[in-house]
Amino acid sequence: MVWDGALRLVHWLMVALVPLLWWTAEEGHMDWHKSFGLTMFGLVLFRLIWGLIGTWTARFAPMVQRIGSLNIYIKKLRNRDSGATFGHSPLAVLSVFALLLALTAQVTTGLFSVDIDGLESGPLAVLISFETGRQFAAVHELNFNLLLALIGLHITAIAIYYFVLKDRLVEPMVTGHRSRADFPTSDLPENRLQLLPVIAAAALALACVIAISNFG
Amino acid sequence: MNRCKLQFMLPVLAGFALLSACEQTAETDVVSETAAVELPNGMTVKEQIEARQGHLKKIGKAFKAISDQLKAGSPDLAQIQTAAATVPTEAMGMNDWFPEGTGPASGIKTAALPIIWEDKTDFNDKIGAMQDAAAKLDSIAQAGDVAAIGAAFKTTGGTCKACHDKYRKDD
16 A cells, blocks of 8 residues: 555545636636635645654655655666655655645635635635735735646656656556555555544644634 | 857847837837826826726725625624725716726726727726615615625625626736
């Protein structure tokens, strides 16, 4: 088991939500945009908590350590050897951190954004002035482009692994599994999903979402 | 070698310099000329555009104040009433804010689309609808029924959008 069920569910829900959020924003379906946005906020929050108390491949601390072997990994890639990594490769760590940072910035600025007419606003925009809310909206729009670029990079990388390195990375993100034989060492860390942390992380994320949606 | 390069570069550089100079003078001239043009109402184009943007921004602010209170568990009626009262005042005379020549062709930054002046009757109808809705919102706000205020606020917002969707550049 490389990717636990909770992580996969969150990942694919995010994949579904990004285009929905984009479309609802473009078409001005702001009620839907706010509901989807709040859902996305909950997912991002869960993922961040999961990075602290989740399974080994989801946790941030081992991911940060992986960055140390970035140079060696890139050298391997140059030799057309993707060298299956249990969890995130050193390069993937950077990608995931960038994506999570952009997502966090996106959902946070959304909470405070105000539209140009003052008619629509995020649940926390009550706390700030019209002008400041407009600035949040500007960052919200700008950062979305950054997010799109990072998503594009992410998909491109998956495609390069698939076509050039013959490494199918989507499969484990769907099934959660990858053959033990693919990894250079059989000494893999314990990575099983445990019920208590999942419930704790989900409850905490949900509580924050409810608190924010009822704010005011 | 150096001379060769220089000989080749000089006309190119001169061309660039000339081009950029032309462009600059042309652009700034047009902008400053139309911006300073005096409209029949005595304002310059720039003043007119900035004045309407100022009014609309104040309406946006008032709307945010109302929507903030409507979102709250226990809305502050006094704040809603103050904000609702500013909307009809700020929207007064809106038909006169868009005289001919105050579109994007003036060179001044404005989201007003040129089709405003192609269908001025419809544009003014939509302004009228907004002003009516805003007046109603104000009187309902002063009466103090929060649910009714919420409905009137939605209606007023709809009249804003009806116009903006058609006559304002997407931001």
